[in-house]
Amino acid sequence: MAKRNMIEREKRRTAQVNKDEKKREKLRVILKDPNASYEDKQTASVSLQKLPRDGSYTRQRNRCAITGRTRGVYRKFGLARHKLREAAMRGEVPGLKKASW
Template identity: 50%
Template structure:
């Protein structure tokens, strides 16, 4: 099980990213707009850099919804490989069986 502080940090990153999503897209469009003057583009760059780092979606990490484990995450199921295996063995995940040949 992952530390509670790590899970809470990820939740905080999601909230901050949602809060600043519109502002980020608006500033990015102003930065790459060729019709604006260089001074206006630089002002937009300065404003963009003043945003919190966690407002970027790239800083988020997918985690297992049960344990919070960041590695071995299966996006299709929302579980880490360990919990996916346990759920498959119990028959909780439809369509998945243990391979045997």
């Protein structure tokens, strides 16, 4: 099990990303616009830098829904490899079965 504070930090980051998503997108559009003036781009850049770092979606980390483990997490299922295997053995994951050849 991951440390509780790390899981809570990740939840706060997710909430911050959801909150700042539209603001960041508007500022990025201004920065990428070839017709925007230099001053507009400069103010957009400064505004983007003033937003909280945790509001950036690249700071998020995939975590297992059960244990909070960050490594070996399958995106499709949202579970770490250990818990995915256990769930598959119990038959809780539809369409997934143990490979045998």
